[in-house]
Each structure stands twice: as structure tokens, then as C-alpha cells.
Amino acid sequence: MNITLRQIRAFLAVAEVGAFARAAERMHLSPSALSTLVKELEEQIGLRLFYRSTRVVQLTEAGAEFLPLARKALEDLEAAVAGSRALAEVKRGRVTVAASIVIAATLLPWVIQSFQQRHPGIQCILKDGFEETIRDQVRRGEVDLGVGTLVEGEPGLTEVTLYQDHLVALVPDGHPLAERGAVTWRELAKHPLISLSDQSPSRALADAAFDSVGLRPVPAHVATFSSTLISMVAAGMGVAALPVNVRQLSRRTGVQTRMLVRPTVKRNMGVYSRSDAELTPAANAFLKHMQAFVKSKGSLPDEAAEAAAH
Structure with missing residues (x-):
């Protein structure tokens, strides 16, 4: 018929x-x-x-x-x-975003809240977890977008840079390094080190920084999540190196952050999407909104604004 x-x-x-x-x-x-x-x-x-x-x-x-x-x-x-x-017309739909626990706690809630003010009919789902799993989640189509550390040459993924930040030293209140305006990697290595697992992109950056000054310190403790690591530092178990955006979580726990220098380690943060699939209208609108949100800087919460400004 x-x-x-x-x-x-x-x-x-x-x-x-x-x-x-x-x-x-x-x-x-x-x-x-x-x-x-x-x-x-x-x-x-x-x-x-x-x-x-x-x-x-x-x-x-x-x-x-x-x-x-x-x-x-x-x-x-x-x-x-x-x-x-x-x-x-982005009047209804759904967008799913995967991000590390820190990014999910320090940046994305404000992005999602401002996005849904403009697009109340769009449902936003935030999946927080291990940063090292984000790329595979995107490749498998489990999420529309992934937010994390950009790694060049990732197969099957399209990358969009959001901002650049840097690594800082985390030390407990009253620690000798807390009296310094900045901390070198050699100085950090003299104290018990708490690290993320060796699959973490942040851990890879820290290891490369230590290696650049001829050091390969063995961590005294290893944590899976940044939030756990911050609490371990607050408990006086050691010091750590993490991206600057952890300051929004650490400032309430008795942990100080200091700029890490010699070398200064920067990383590019961005968004992953599948290169073999077109974004849905909702996901594309969310990506553009997130780019504009980060670019505005002043509307970012505290340390996230500072990170975006670097």
C-alpha cells in the first residue's frame, strides 16, 4: 500500500x-x-x-x-x-555526561544548573566516577559526552578543549610546606607521598614531573578517588599532587594547596565525544553551553574560575 x-x-x-x-x-x-x-x-x-x-x-x-x-x-x-x-529546537531531550568525581563536584553542577535554566525540558544525567574510564564510556555510547584530561591521539574520539589548569601540592594544615608560597617537586618528594592509582591521568602527569627532575618516589599510600586522597592528606598521612580544582573540595578539610613549580605542570581539560556519531541536538547544545560557561570565567565557582583563567 x-x-x-x-x-x-x-x-x-x-x-x-x-x-x-x-x-x-x-x-x-x-x-x-x-x-x-x-x-x-x-x-x-x-x-x-x-x-x-x-x-x-x-x-x-x-x-x-x-x-x-x-x-x-x-x-x-x-x-x-x-x-x-x-x-x-532543544525543547526536550536528554544528555548524559561522564566526568571524574572532582570535575563532577566542582564544575558540572553549575554548568548543568545554568543550562537547565535555558532548556528546562532537557534532562541532564551526570555520571561521576573514575577518569580513566570516561573515554571507554564515550566510545561504547554509554554517555553522550565525557569531561576529563585530554590525551592526544585518542582513537575514535573527538576532543574539544575547555580550559587549561595546573597541578598543586596538597599538604595538611601546619605542615612545613604550608609555609611556602610555592613548592618544588623535589621538596614534595621529601615527604610521604599519597598518590592516585597508576591508571589516573593526573597520576601520569605527576609521575612525569618527578621523572623530569630525576626522581621516582614510591607512594606511601595510594587512593582510588581524589576525595579519599584529600582526607588522607588532612589526616596527616602525607602530601599529594593533584589538579588545582581540588581546592574547592580541600579548603574545608584542613588541607592547604600550594603551587607546584620546577616544573610547572599544566594539563588541558576538555570534552570527549564519539567521532563516528553525530551529537544529538541536546548534547550539542550542552557542549556549546559548557564552552561558553567556561569562557565566561566570572560565572564559574571560585577555584574553577581560577583554573579556567590559567
Whole structure:
């Protein structure tokens, strides 16, 4: 069968007004064109839908049965078109973002909140977890976007830079290094070191910095999450090197942060998406909003604004 939308509209117009001439006026067609559409529909169905006379047009039994079905088909199609337009116009939809625990706690809540003020019909789902798993989540299509440390040459991924930040030393209140304005990597290595697992991109940056000055310190303790590491530093178990955005979490726990120098280690933070799939309208709108949000700097919460400014 090859029933068209115009044929269904023509049938419904005749059924509703009971006359071909008036139905043709409603559809801005000539009576003969409208009659042709109805005839084509009857041929497709194989049954007459109307009794025609010079005075009146009435539905046949088949036409009466077909009428509610035709109305529902038209309503369903119009609803589908309206839904698709809403998606395209970012009036509804869903976007899923994966990020490390620190980024999820220090940047994305403010991004999501401001995004949903503009797009209240979009549902935003934030998946916080291990940074080292973000890329695979994006590749597998489990999330639309991933936010984390950019690594050059990642296969299957498109990268967009958001900002650049740097590593800082974390020391407990009252620690000798807390009296310094900045801390060198050699100075940091003289104290018990608490590190993230060796799969962490931040750990890789710290190891490379130590290696650049001829040091390979063995961590006294290893933690999986940055939040755990911060508490371990606060408990006096050692010192650590983490990205500057942890200051928003550490300042309430009795932990001081100091700039790490010689060398200063910077990293590029950005967004991952699949290179073999087009972003949904909702995900694309969220990405653009996040870029604008970070670029504005002043609207970022405290340390995240400072990180974006570097």
C-alpha cells in the first residue's frame, strides 16, 4: 500500500464537512483534485469510503470504520513531527555526561544548573566516577559526552578543549610546606607521598614531573578517588599532587594547596565525544553551553574560575 498523508487529509476533510466542494476549499484544492485524492485512497484500500450524490456525501460502512483509524494515524504523525521539532529546537531531550568525581563536584553542577535554566525540558544525567574510564564510556555510547584530561591521539574520539589548569601540592594544615608560597617537586618528594592509582591521568602527569627532575618516589599510600586522597592528606598521612580544582573540595578539610613549580605542570581539560556519531541536538547544545560557561570565567565557582583563567 502507498497511502499518502494528503489522501488521509482529503478523506478526513470530506468526512467532517460532508461535501467535496467545501472540503476542497478547506484544503485549498480544486474539487476535482480533492476527488482524485479520495479516489486514490479508495483504490489503495480496495473499498468505497463515501456514497456520493448531487445533494449529499455520506460515509460507507467501510468509511465509518476507517474514520477513527485515519484520525488517530494523523494525530500520531503530527505528534511525532512535533516531538522531532522539539528535539531539534532543544525543547526536550536528554544528555548524559561522564566526568571524574572532582570535575563532577566542582564544575558540572553549575554548568548543568545554568543550562537547565535555558532548556528546562532537557534532562541532564551526570555520571561521576573514575577518569580513566570516561573515554571507554564515550566510545561504547554509554554517555553522550565525557569531561576529563585530554590525551592526544585518542582513537575514535573527538576532543574539544575547555580550559587549561595546573597541578598543586596538597599538604595538611601546619605542615612545613604550608609555609611556602610555592613548592618544588623535589621538596614534595621529601615527604610521604599519597598518590592516585597508576591508571589516573593526573597520576601520569605527576609521575612525569618527578621523572623530569630525576626522581621516582614510591607512594606511601595510594587512593582510588581524589576525595579519599584529600582526607588522607588532612589526616596527616602525607602530601599529594593533584589538579588545582581540588581546592574547592580541600579548603574545608584542613588541607592547604600550594603551587607546584620546577616544573610547572599544566594539563588541558576538555570534552570527549564519539567521532563516528553525530551529537544529538541536546548534547550539542550542552557542549556549546559548557564552552561558553567556561569562557565566561566570572560565572564559574571560585577555584574553577581560577583554573579556567590559567
